[in-house]
Amino acid sequence: MMIVIDYDAGNTANVLRALAQVGVEARLSANPQEILASDGLILPGVGAFPTAMQELEKRGLVSVIQEAVADGKPLLGICLGMQLLLESGLENGQNSGLGLIPGVCRRIPDQAGLPVPHMGWNDLQIQQSSALTAGLEGQSVYFVHSYYTDVPKEYLDVTADYGLPIPAMIHRGSVFGCQFHPEKSGAVGLGILEKFKEYVYENTARYRYQRRPGRPPF
Numbered sequence: 001m002m003i004v005i006d007y008d009a010g011n012t013a014n015v016l017r018a019l020a021q022v023g024v025e026a027r028l029s030a031n032p033q034e035i036l037a038s039d040g041l042i043l044p045g046v047g048a049f050p051t052a053m054q055e056l057e058k059r060g061l062v063s064v065i066q067e068a069v070a071d072g073k074p075l076l077g078i079c080l081g082m083q084l085l086l087e088s089g090l091e092n093g094q095n096s097g098l099g100l101i102p103g104v105c106r107r108i109p110d111q112a113g114l115p116v117p118h119m120g121w122n123d124l125q126i127q128q129s130s131a132l133t134a135g136l137e138g139q140s141v142y143f144v145h146s147y148y149t150d151v152p153k154e155y156l157d158v159t160a161d162y163g164l165p166i167p168a169m170i171h172r173g174s175v176f177g178c179q180f181h182p183e184k185s186g187a188v189g190l191g192i193l194e195k196f197k198e199y200v201y202e203n204t205a206r207y208r209y210q211r212r213p214g215r216p217p218f
Helices: 012-021 032-037 049-058 062-070 186-210
Strands: 002-005 026-029 040-043 075-078 086-089 101-107 118-123 140-145 147-150 156-161 165-172 175-178
Touching (some): 002 032, 140 165
Antiparallel strands (some): 101 147
């Protein structure tokens, strides 16, 4: 079972519908026990960085998400959910994020002919491979955002050109992020969710194998 983390961030119905299309059994939940017992997690989101972090704090979910990731549970952040993975964000002042991937969330700079928010379809350029990037070079996906994730290059998997190389996908270990909306990106987006599903269930099988009696860890 995958859990879509519930913190009143919007867009969860579309995410759940897309997951069902790729055969994922998923449920919307803010219950810490369900989150910790899940096979994998999805952190969606639209809105403002500080408001989202305040809501996660109010529900007691910041430490729960951090504990789940520390235990090796795969996590996919979508749009604002990807931004929250970072150490901090600069929307309406400096605010702490979940601290799962080094970096700072910054506003997209104003440039002639490029309105902010960045809204619409953009092509992807792969910078390095991850479990989710196969077949994405040159594919087009749907973005809606005003801030971008400024991360060290070792965590940057995919970019899109919007006057600067906008980080479109990042990852560190079992934590992944998509700045665009895979649930609104047609077959390409569904393919990414399918890859995340495969990664989650491979990870679950490995986790269970490691904990079989008499089995040494890998």
